[in-house]
Structures are given as structure tokens and as C-alpha cells.
Amino acid sequence: MWLSDPARLTRRCALLGALALAGCGFTPVYGTGGAGGALRGTVAYQVPETVDGYILGKRLQDRLGLTDSAAYVLAVTITVTEAAGAIDRTNTSTRISLPGTAAWTLTGVDGAIRAQGEVSAFTGYSNTGSTVATRTAREDARARLMTTLADLIVTRLYASAV
Numbered sequence: 001m002w003l004s005d006p007a008r009l010t011r012r013c014a015l016l017g018a019l020a021l022a023g024c025g026f027t028p029v030y031g032t033g034g035a036g037g038a039l040r041g042t043v044a045y046q047v048p049e050t051v052d053g054y055i056l057g058k059r060l061q062d063r064l065g066l067t068d069s070a071a072y073v074l075a076v077t078i079t080v081t082e083a084a085g086a087i088d089r090t091n092t093s094t095r096i097s098l099p100g101t102a103a104w105t106l107t108g109v110d111g112a113i114r115a116q117g118e119v120s121a122f123t124g125y126s127n128t129g130s131t132v133a134t135r136t137a138r139e140d141a142r143a144r145l146m147t148t149l150a151d152l153i154v155t156r157l158y159a160s161a162v
Contacts, residue, residue, distance in 0.1 A: 039157060043106070044070035052078050055143050056102065059150035064157075072114060076153065077103045080145065085124050097124045098141050102149040106157060115160040119152035121145060 043064050047053035056076060064074075079101045086095035099122040106115040123145045125137035 039064055039072070041065040041067050042071040043067060044073045046073060046075040048076075048078055050078075052080065052142060052146050055146040056150045059147050060154065063150065063154045071109060073107050073109070074153075074157075075105050075107070078146070078149070079103075080142065094128050095124055095126050096138070096141075097122060098145055100145045100149060102153060104153050104156075106160075115157060117153075117156050119149055119156060121148040121152060123148070 041064075043060075044067060045057050045060050047057040047060075053076075056078060060074065060076075081099055083097045083099065084093035084095075085097035086093065088094050099120065101118055101120040103118045104116060105113060107113050123141045125134075125141040127134040127137070129137070
């Protein structure tokens, strides 16, 4: 029986999955006609003029490319807060949580909104080391958060298939 042969079952499931994807109009993001190729090199960025904004903008450029003549403008607003993540017996915070959000709007050169949304993520760092170690950990955590937020924005842009 075909259910008793695992290799045959795997091949049949893969074939059925491929047929289902072909039937629904699935297009790979970086394939011909995909959203990744359509947006690459066509987006200008407006990010806050802060260290966080610089890191987020740099990651957006890495993912979407630079442009000389933009067809779209991506405006991003960043909000990051700090909260105590762990407290020891002496009521001292030993871990800091950094939740962050990025609200974004993609507009065409004509000013019409093409897509918009908000993404959120969090990261954290330990503040039990020296002052220098804690500061370095904070900067690293914020950089990781900005990278994650930028990646989430790009994923949403690809999903919106501008």
C-alpha cells in the first residue's frame, strides 16, 4: 500500500504541495516578476536622524538597494522603550528589555500611499557587568532591534506586493 512506503508518501506530498502552490498564483519573491525584484533599487528612505535611524536605514538599503531615481518613498518612525526584564533579591534590575515599534508608510512619487503598517519586536541585554560592558550591550541590543525591525518592514513590503 502507498501509505506504508515513507519515501513514496513524501514524494506524493511534495508533488501535491507544488501543484497547490502553482494553482494559487504563488510567485517567489526574488523570482521573475516577484515583489523583491520590483522594489529593488526603487525605494528612497526617510528615517530618523539618530543612531537607531541610521542602523535601520542601512539595513533597509542592504535589503532593498540604493536608488538614483526613486519610484517610492519609505518613511519610518521608530519608538523604543526600556523596561526592567529581571530583578534580583536586592530589587536591582539585572536584565533590560527593549521593546520597539516601527511605523512605516510607502508612498509613490505622486504622493499616493501604496502600503503602510507597523511592526514590532523586542530584544534585551544584561546590565550586570561594568559600565562599559553594559553600555556596549545596550548599543548591541539596539542595533539588533533595528535590524529586526528593518527585516520585518521589508517582509511586509514584499507581502503587500506593491
